[in-house]
Amino acid sequence: MFRSNNVAARVFERQILTPRPGTSINLFRHFYENICPTHTIHDLDAPDNAFRKFTNDGLFLISFSRNHQDLIIYRPTWLSYSCKGDCSNFCELPAKSRRFDSFFKEIYSVGLAGSGEFLCRDFFLYWEKKRIGIFATSTVQSNENDVSNEGAINGMPSIDKITFHLVRLEDGVILDEKSFCNDFINLAHGTGAFLYEDLLCILSLRYQIIHILQIRDSGNLVEVRMIGPFCQEDDQLFLQSNSQVIQGSSFLPGIKQRLLSFIFRKTWNEETDPKLRVQHLKKRFYFHFQDYVDLIIWKVQFLDRHHLLIKFGSVEGGVSRTADQNLSFFAVYNMETTEIVSFYQNSSEELYSFFERLYDYFNAVSRTSLHSQFISSYTNNIHALDQLLSMKTKSASFSQFVRKMISTLPYTCQSHSPSPYFDLSLFRYDDKMISAIDRHRHSAEHPIKFISLRQPNVVKFKIKPGPESGAVDSRQKKVSSFLFHPFLPLILSIQQTYMQPTVVNLHFRR
Numbered sequence: 001m002f003r004s005n006n007v008a009a010r011v012f013e014r015q016i017l018t019p020r021p022g023t024s025i026n027l028f029r030h031f032y033e034n035i036c037p038t039h040t041i042h043d044l045d046a047p048d049n050a051f052r053k054f055t056n057d058g059l060f061l062i063s064f065s066r067n068h069q070d071l072i073i074y075r076p077t078w079l080s081y082s083c084k085g086d087c088s089n090f091c092e093l094p095a096k097s098r099r100f101d102s103f104f105k106e107i108y109s110v111g112l113a114g115s116g117e118f119l120c121r122d123f124f125l126y127w128e129k130k131r132i133g134i135f136a137t138s139t140v141q142s143n144e145n146d147v148s149n150e151g152a153i154n155g156m157p158s159i160d161k162i163t164f165h166l167v168r169l170e171d172g173v174i175l176d177e178k179s180f181c182n183d184f185i186n187l188a189h190g191t192g193a194f195l196y197e198d199l200l201c202i203l204s205l206r207y208q209i210i211h212i213l214q215i216r217d218s219g220n221l222v223e224v225r226m227i228g229p230f231c232q233e234d235d236q237l238f239l240q241s242n243s244q245v246i247q248g249s250s251f252l253p254g255i256k257q258r259l260l261s262f263i264f265r266k267t268w269n270e271e272t273d274p275k276l277r278v279q280h281l282k283k284r285f286y287f288h289f290q291d292y293v294d295l296i297i298w299k300v301q302f303l304d305r306h307h308l309l310i311k312f313g314s315v316e317g318g319v320s321r322t323a324d325q326n327l328s329f330f331a332v333y334n335m336e337t338t339e340i341v342s343f344y345q346n347s348s349e350e351l352y353s354f355f356e357r358l359y360d361y362f363n364a365v366s367r368t369s370l371h372s373q374f375i376s377s378y379t380n381n382i383h384a385l386d387q388l389l390s391m392k393t394k395s396a397s398f399s400q401f402v403r404k405m406i407s408t409l410p411y412t413c414q415s416h417s418p419s420p421y422f423d424l425s426l427f428r429y430d431d432k433m434i435s436a437i438d439r440h441r442h443s444a445e446h447p448i449k450f451i452s453l454r455q456p457n458v459v460k461f462k463i464k465p466g467p468e469s470g471a472v473d474s475r476q477k478k479v480s481s482f483l484f485h486p487f488l489p490l491i492l493s494i495q496q497t498y499m500q501p502t503v504v505n506l507h508f509r510r
Contacts, residue, residue, distance in 0.1 A: 175219030301410035
C-alpha cells in the first residue's frame with residue numbers, strides 16, 4: 001500500500017517500489033482515491049433513449065430506443081475544450097459540455113425487433129473476448145394457461161416468440177439469432193440466461209429444458225446439449241427404438257430421475273442400521289416423494305464449463321416475484337457424467353458456508369475479463385466479509401439470514417459493476433442507496449457520498465441524481481439508476497419520475 005495520499009508521491013513510489021506478486025493491479029487501483037469525479041453536469045442534453053450499461057471493457061455504452069425497437073451503441077469519448085487564461089477547475093465549461101455528444105459518439109443504430117416484438121431493455125450479456133453483445137426480443141406475454149403443447153408446465157405463462165440476437169458491437173452486424181416459440185424464458189435482469197466464456201445457458205421455464213449453446217469464433221450459435229426430458233444425447237433415440245416396450249408408460253424427465261435417485265441414495269446412506277433404514281426412507285424420502293416430483297427448475301448458472309448450479313422450487317414460485325420466500329432446493333449437476341453431485345435445501349448451513357467462503361466460485365467470472373476480476377466479494381475483500389459477518393451477528397434468526405443470503409443464488413450473470421469506486425478496500429458508501437448491483441434504486445433528496453476508507457472523515461466525491469435545484473414535489477416516487485464506467489471517472493445517473501421527463505446527470509473528472 002502507498003505510504004502517502006499525495007498522487008505525485010504515489011507515482012514516484014510506483015516507480016521505485018515493487019509490489020508483492022499478484023498484488024500489482026490491486027495496488028494501482030489505489031490511485032482512484034486521487035482520481036475521482038469532481039464535476040456534475042445536471043440535466044444533460046441527452047437523447048431520449050433507455051440507457052442500459054457500459055460494457056465491462058469500457059468500449060461501448062448500450063442503449064435502446066424508447067419504442068423498444070432499435071439498439072443504439074455509443075463509444076465513450078471525453079470533453080475537449082479550450083479556455084482563455086488559467087484553465088482551472090473554477091473556469092466555466094463551454095456551452096457544448098451540456099450536450100451528450102460531447103462525451104459520447106454514436107457509432108450506429110440497428111433495428112432488432114420485428115413486427116409485434118419488443119427489445120427487452122433489462123437483458124444484455126457481453127462476450128468480451130470477441131466484443132459480441134447478446135440481446136433479446138419478445139412478443140407480448142400471454143397468461144392464458146394453454147398446455148396443449150406436449151411437455152408444457154401447467155400454470156406457466158407463454159410468449160409467442162422470444163429471440164436472442166448476437167450482435168458484433170464494433171459495427172452492428174447481426175451474427176446469429178436463436179428463437180423460441182410458445183415458450184417462457186425469464187428475461188428480467190437476465191435471469192433466464194447465463195454466459196460463461198463461450199457457453200450460453202438458456203432456461204425454458206415452460207418446457208423445463210436447459211439449452212446449452214456455444215458461440216463459435218465466427219459468431220454462430222450452436223446448440224451442444226439440451227438438459228431436461230433427456231440428459232444423454234442418445235436418450236431420446238433409445239426410447240424411440242424401444243417404443244413397443246414403453247408404449248403407454250409415463251416417464252419422469254431425465255433431470256428429475258437423476259435428482260430423485262441422488263436423494264434416494266443420500267437418504268439410504270444416512271442410516272447404517274438395516275433394520276431402521278426402511279423406516280428412515282419412508283420418513284425422509286417416500287413421504288416427500290410427490291413434493292420432489294412436483295419440483296420445477298427456477299434458475300440455472302454455470303459454475304464452470306462442466307457443472308451447473310440448478311435451483312428447484314414449486315410452479316407457483318417459478319413465476320412469482322416473491323419466489324425467494326418459498327421453499328427451494330439447489331443441485332449441482334455435472335453435464336459430462338449427467339449426475340447430480342450435491343443437493344441442498346435453501347436453509348442449508350453447509351451451502352451457506354460455501355457461499356461465505358467460496359463466493360467467487362458462484363460468481364463464475366471468465367478469466368479473460370480483466371476488470372470483472374476485481375469486483376469486491378466476501379471471498380476476495382475483507383471489508384465485504386466484515387459487512388456480511390456484521391449482518392449475520394445482527395440477524396434475529398440465523399435460519400432466516402441463511403435463507404436470505406442463499407436466495408441470491410444462482411448468481412445473475414454480469415449483474416455487478418466492476419468500477420473501482422465500488423471497491424470496498426477504497427471507498428465506503430450507503431449500499432441502501434447505491435451498490436455495484438445493477439438495479440434501480442429509490443432516489444433520495446440528499447447526495448450519495450463516497451468516503452475514503454483510509455481517511456474516514458474525507459468525502460472523496462458525491463453523486464446527486466435529479467435536477468440541480470432538487471425535486472419540485474418530494475412526495476412523487478422517483479427511481480434512479482447509475483451507470484459507472486469500468487475504469488474512467490465517468491458516471492451517468494438517470495432519474496425517472498412518474499409523468500415527468502427523465503433527468504440524466506453526468507459526473508466526471510475535469
